[in-house]
Amino acid sequence: MGYPSLFEFCVKELQYSESAAQRRISAMRLMKDIPEVKTKIEKGNLNLTTLSQAAMFIGQEKRVNQKSYNINQKRELLGKLENKSKSECEKELIKISPLATIPQDRERLITEEKIEVRFVITKELKEKLERVKALISHKKANPSYEELLLELAEIALKKLDKSRCQNALPPAEVKKSDAQKAHKESPNSRYIPTEIKRQVWKRDQGKCQYVSDKNFNAGKPESSKDQKDNAIDSSAQKCNSTHFIQIDHIKPYSYGGSSTDINNLRLLCANHNRYRWKKQI
Numbered sequence: 001m002g003y004p005s006l007f008e009f010c011v012k013e014l015q016y017s018e019s020a021a022q023r024r025i026s027a028m029r030l031m032k033d034i035p036e037v038k039t040k041i042e043k044g045n046l047n048l049t050t051l052s053q054a055a056m057f058i059g060q061e062k063r064v065n066q067k068s069y070n071i072n073q074k075r076e077l078l079g080k081l082e083n084k085s086k087s088e089c090e091k092e093l094i095k096i097s098p099l100a101t102i103p104q105d106r107e108r109l110i111t112e113e114k115i116e117v118r119f120v121i122t123k124e125l126k127e128k129l130e131r132v133k134a135l136i137s138h139k140k141a142n143p144s145y146e147e148l149l150l151e152l153a154e155i156a157l158k159k160l161d162k163s164r165c166q167n168a169l170p171p172a173e174v175k176k177s178d179a180q181k182a183h184k185e186s187p188n189s190r191y192i193p194t195e196i197k198r199q200v201w202k203r204d205q206g207k208c209q210y211v212s213d214k215n216f217n218a219g220k221p222e223s224s225k226d227q228k229d230n231a232i233d234s235s236a237q238k239c240n241s242t243h244f245i246q247i248d249h250i251k252p253y254s255y256g257g258s259s260t261d262i263n264n265l266r267l268l269c270a271n272h273n274r275y276r277w278k279k280q281i
C-alpha cells in the first residue's frame with residue numbers, strides 16, 4: 001500500500017500513536033501464531049499491553065539469550081501472564097529472565113534536535129569501542145558516546161555510500177532463476193551497467209519509488225498506470241524508504257524488459273521489490 005513498513009502504515013494511515021501501533025502489531029503477530037489469543041482478548045484475560053510485553057520479551061530472549069520460542073513455549077508464556085496487571089506481568093517475566101526484560105533500543109525525543117537513545121551492549125562491543133576510541137584519540141581525546149558514534153557514522157557512510165550503487169541488485173530468489181536464463185539466452189542482458197545504475201540512483205535519489213493508490217481496494221493496491229502520473233496524484237502514497245534499496249525492472253527482464261533503458265528501471269525497497277515479485281507469481 002505504498003508504506004515502507006506495517007508500523008508506518010498504522011501510524012500514518014490508521015493514525016495510531018507509535019506505541020499504540022506497536023502494541024497492535026505485536027498482538028496481531030502473536031494472534032497469528034496462537035489463534036486462541038483472539039478469544040482471550042475478547043474475554044479480557046489478555047490485553048494489548050500484556051501481549052506487547054510478551055512479544056517484546058520473546059524478542060529480547062532471542063537477542064540477548066539466544067533463546068527461540070516455539071509456539072508451545074509462547075502459549076505457555078502467555079498462560080503465565082493471563083489475568084495479570086502490567087506490573088504483575090513484569091514480575092513474572094523477571095523471574096524467567098531479568099536480562100530479557102530490559103527494553104532494547106529505546107528512543108525518546110528530548111528536543112527537536114536531541115534524541116535520547118538507550119540500549120544494552122555486550123562486553124565484546126564495549127571493548128571494540130574502547131579500541132576505536134584509542135585509534136581516533138589523535139582527532140578527539142576522550143570522546144563521548146555521541147562523538148564516538150558520529151565518528152563511526154562518518155567513516156561508515158564514506159565507505160558504504162561508495163559501494164551502495166554498485167550493490168543494488170534484485171532479490172536473491174529472482175537473481176538465481178533469471179541468472180540461469182540469462183546464461184542460456186544471452187550472458188549480458190540481465191546485467192545492468194554500472195553507469196545506468198548510477199543514473200537510476202541519481203534520478204530516484206536513493207529512495208523507493210513504489211506508489212500505491214490511496215483509495216486501495218483489497219487485492220488491487222497498485223495501479224497499472226504509469227508510476228509518474230500516480231506520483232503527482234494527491235491520493236497516491238509513495239514509499240520513499242531508503243532501506244535495502246534495490247534496482248527493479250519495471251517490465252521484468254524475463255518478459256523482455258530492458259536492463260539498459262533507465263525508463264525501465266527504478267529503485268524499490270526490499271519489501272516492495274519482494275511484494276511485486278510475489279504478486280507476479
Ligand SMILES: [Zn+2]
Pocket residue numbers: 003004208209210239240241268269270271272
Ligand atoms: Zn518501498
